[in-house]
Amino acid sequence: MSDSFPTNSVGLVTPQVHHFDDPLTLRSGKVLPAYDLVVETYGTLNSARTNAILICHALSGDHHSAGFHSPDDKKPGWWDACIGPGKAIDTTLFFVVNLNNLGGCAGSTGPASINPETEKFYGPDFPVVTVRDWVNSQARLMDRLEIPKWAAVVGGSLGGMQVLRWAISYPERLDHAICIAAAPKLSAQNIAFNEVARRSITSDSNFHAGRYLELGTYPKQGLMLARMIGHITYLSDSAMRAKFSKAVSDYKRDSSENSGRDLSTGKLSFGFDVDFQVESYLHYQGERFSKNFDANTYLLMTKALDYFDPSVDFEGDLAKAFENSPCKFFLMSFSTDWRFPPERSRELVTDLLKAGREVSYLEIEADQGHDAFLIAIPRYVDALSTYLTRVHKELEVNAT
């Protein structure tokens, strides 16, 4: 059956669970006595153990970044566009390691897991985890897998923040930091959107202070709203216009100006039903997401974003944070990304250069907003591919 998968797919993949019982002290001071991390790997670790790449996921991602979980699986992993044999992150060259982060809801220990101390769902008792905590847990996974050094750590958005944290927390344990569509820290506007999303969830009457799983309920409406808000910020205005240009419409207009609207009086609801395609699209996205994601995890992920600012230990000077990071950096951003716009990546580049680091930076013209980092945009994929080919050549040179 797996013959039916595309030839450039990693094909059928199976997650593994790694249990850790060394207590993990979190940035908050709280201690997680034991935890599981669910992991997928693609490709083969070479005998020198030098060709491993760590993929860090963003807000709603997980360990399943490529391939399929069953022969009938219609939808591949979230970054299948970039990971596979012959793809930008080439699984014939690299051993690709993916995990679901702590606090997640796809198999790693998180709020929807059972707390062994109480034998109930963790729910709101699951501690707030930060990017730093994730990177610490990823380093333990690295030890478990007996990988001395990552050839590269790669991630977009919140994943890119983990990449930056790797370069600061474990500077000797990665050769390349590939940070896509990220920011040195959140803007007030970013935090504001996150807070409204959180409040949508917590003010849902089914939230029950986070104990909904115990009570057999679910804050579905709140999570839907949160996702709808998030989704607006992932898409550019122009991407939305393009997406909704196919609205049935009984008057002609330039499709570039069309926002999926049909304002002819006869077709309007003059009520609060959906009138425009963009509304039903958002409903669909919110609905789908709210079926598959844990609301407490959403809260944790947005807080990890808000708290991210590695400059905090360096008197607010981010350049200082990177002074002892010998790895090479590759940053990319997307022209219409208004969540983490190119100027935020340029701030990072400036600080990295100030710290004397080797940095490559590429701004990709793309219409898709923040979501662009998940899409196989040719210039973006080519750039990532070219960079990683060089990384692989370095490995071969070093091996000889």
Add this chain to the structure above:
Amino acid sequence: MSDSFPTNSVGLVTPQVHHFDDPLTLRSGKVLPAYDLVVETYGTLNSARTNAILICHALSGDHHSAGFHSPDDKKPGWWDACIGPGKAIDTTLFFVVNLNNLGGCAGSTGPASINPETEKFYGPDFPVVTVRDWVNSQARLMDRLEIPKWAAVVGGSLGGMQVLRWAISYPERLDHAICIAAAPKLSAQNIAFNEVARRSITSDSNFHAGRYLELGTYPKQGLMLARMIGHITYLSDSAMRAKFSKAVSDYKRDSSENSGRDLSTGKLSFGFDVDFQVESYLHYQGERFSKNFDANTYLLMTKALDYFDPSVDFEGDLAKAFENSPCKFFLMSFSTDWRFPPERSRELVTDLLKAGREVSYLEIEADQGHDAFLIAIPRYVDALSTYLTRVHKELEVNAT
């Protein structure tokens, strides 16, 4: 006591209620058999009845645009920055007419009014009203006040859309159309934000399909969320940064980069309490708004925005809509407004020029985002003042 009001204030003002019992047919086809409009006027109508200015309010505005309702009133009307003796809209020169639009919740007939047919609150039975319907009701008010022609119709945001509609629906009944921070129609992103705001309200368990007043409840959380979402879109990212630069912080950073955050580990909640000033600011704004505004009115106002597109009767060609509008147009926009950015005003200018209209356009450099139109920014106020001084001179010339 009114001696204590500033000398450039219109001082104590008293709203009047005008009852209309000519049935009003709405764009939806529904008929409003009778309705009240609550009105405030400032200044004096001259004997030729030529110096009247109509102010059209935006989403959350009302008839109280300037002055105070009582001697202890601390807060003047919503556009007091621009309306008063010697101000840009000079009440010593002009007779300024303000009303609360139909569907509003400040005294005009709306969802929170009693439906005479049922003797219950209208609630969700109040019909959806559009910009066109408002302008029709404003024209009736104009007849009632025996004003043959407005010297100018002025409005910002949704108010600016009413200005445009005046020029199309009643082209012979205004001399000047002053349209600030508006757009020819909403973008898909604008509609998306409105829909999330509406959904926040309708999914509140206290909404009860809009019959909350009958049941003595109120969808306060939903309305708070809706306002928080709106508020983010009214402020620019830079305005937010500036507003929240005074956070107590134990590390130094450039205040222009500060977003009101204090990320030193000791001061973070590591929970879901408020960590950042921007969060408490949004809570405050949402809370205050949710006490004074009707949720059903909020739904109606956002739908009026979504439905606005005067090109719809002109085969999608907005220029054609203005072909028979002899009035002069003055448009302004603000550089950091990302809700209705300058490019949207420039689209309007392009279509007005294509229609052969006389247009002045000014783009104001301002940090305050969409909210700038409510603020006494010197260049903005000066421009409005200069324009209206010319309008007044025209009146004097025509009178001689």
